[in-house]
Amino acid sequence: MGLSNTLGLLSNDPGRPLHYRFFKRQRHRVNDQIAKSSLISNEAVFAPETFEWPQKVANHWQAIRDEAQAIYRHRDAIPPLREISPDHRGIVKDNAWRSFFLIGYGHRQEQNIARAPRTAELVSQIPGLNSAFFSILAPGSEITPHRGVTKAFITAHLGLVVPIRREKCWMRVGDHRLNWANGEWTIFDDTYEHEVKNETDETRIILLCQVERPLRAPGSWLAAGLMGYVRRSHFVREAKDNLTDWETAYAKAEREIA
Template sequence: MALGISNGFGLLSDVEGRPLHYRFLKKQRHRANAIIARSSRIANDPVLDPAQFPWTDMLQRHWKEIRAEALAIYAHRAAIPPLREISPDHRRIVRDNSWRSFFLIGYGHRQEENIARAPRTAELVSQVPGLNSAFFSILAPGSHIVPHRGVTKAFFTAHLGLVVPAQPDRLWMRVGDERVHWEEGHWTIFDDTYEHEVRNDTEETRIILLCQVKRPLCAPGSWIAAALMRYVECSPFVREAKDNLAGWETAYAKAERGEL
């Protein structure tokens, strides 16, 4: 999110001290996105219909199993890393530790210790074509993720509601001009290159399964998206996030043993 690659590790962002070639790539994102949009095999609407993706029904049928694993992990919530600690580039859009993320897969990198704690979820998401990232996204009461845009249309973002406070007037996401609401056991799918923000003004926690999925493309957009991903996967941003996650995996293991 932020000005980084959407909803996963914050990349290519407007952070002081980033190399000039990252700034160049950021400036070129509008041109690249225009080509990707013209090459897209799905709509370029802000909010997408889950029915056009066959895999959504398969995961939806097993949502209670996924929720059970998420709740078991949430039992040690203080040891689940705030996203801003995994990816410092996200500190611009959330200024406290209210948004926590338990990664199973991030930019194709499997977090094996975390996967061992949610094996059924990992098995299910592995069947999603073009899956790039998958994690439990936990939003504390009183949270606000400020308006922002993702960088690239190479992906779309899918949220499966697991624990959703039943107060839609106080818990919502705005994508473009449309306000959407999560429902337990249902998908919310959107293109995060449109400006979006999130509010949880309830007194309860919201938990979703967040999947970042490659957009179905034809050429030449598919070439641009593939080149971008090869670059990103080798970038220092992903390496930094992986290193940060390793430290949090150690902390979570200690919490499970009652050492924290």
């Protein structure tokens, strides 16, 4: 349910509303203004020390990992992201990328939060948190090159279960090739082209958070207006409905194993 695709991949459809297509045409100007208003750099990758919150969360990464692993026991009931957010079908061709949402576009998934209460408590302390979910990538899978459409957010990954040969499980962001590490954050601007490959025979699990970029006016006004629209859009409503269906399926899987 990333904004990169919610506004990006589907916005080529001429059947979309006029204001939707207007933003698509104007997104570069909007991003330029957001970049000028940014209180942090406009580089592709950020050091975690740029922000106050990453280490506070990373200090408890084992507790987050334990909740993620407990959830992963019912892996077949964890929804593929392409089924929650159909626009993601353009960047992943199968069900190899699964996502267990706690918060999506500010909307709390209370049943899922009850299954990962410590994680939810920790991420709720992140200023400007927009979304938080466990992102699960199957062995031998890939997410094809794509880019986000707005600089209003930064994306942060906390390594939880990283393959032993972590150099074979990587992400390229612009000119940077990055590898996850357990208990460490990888933070980047997803408007730079990025892709992911897991070239190992192990599953990769991370905590993915989408966080508001620190901004001054007028970029902060543009970002607030954009997100007000997105949170009310039918894309987010559709995703919420899909998550509700998957929550039911996950609860059934828990009962069957109990």
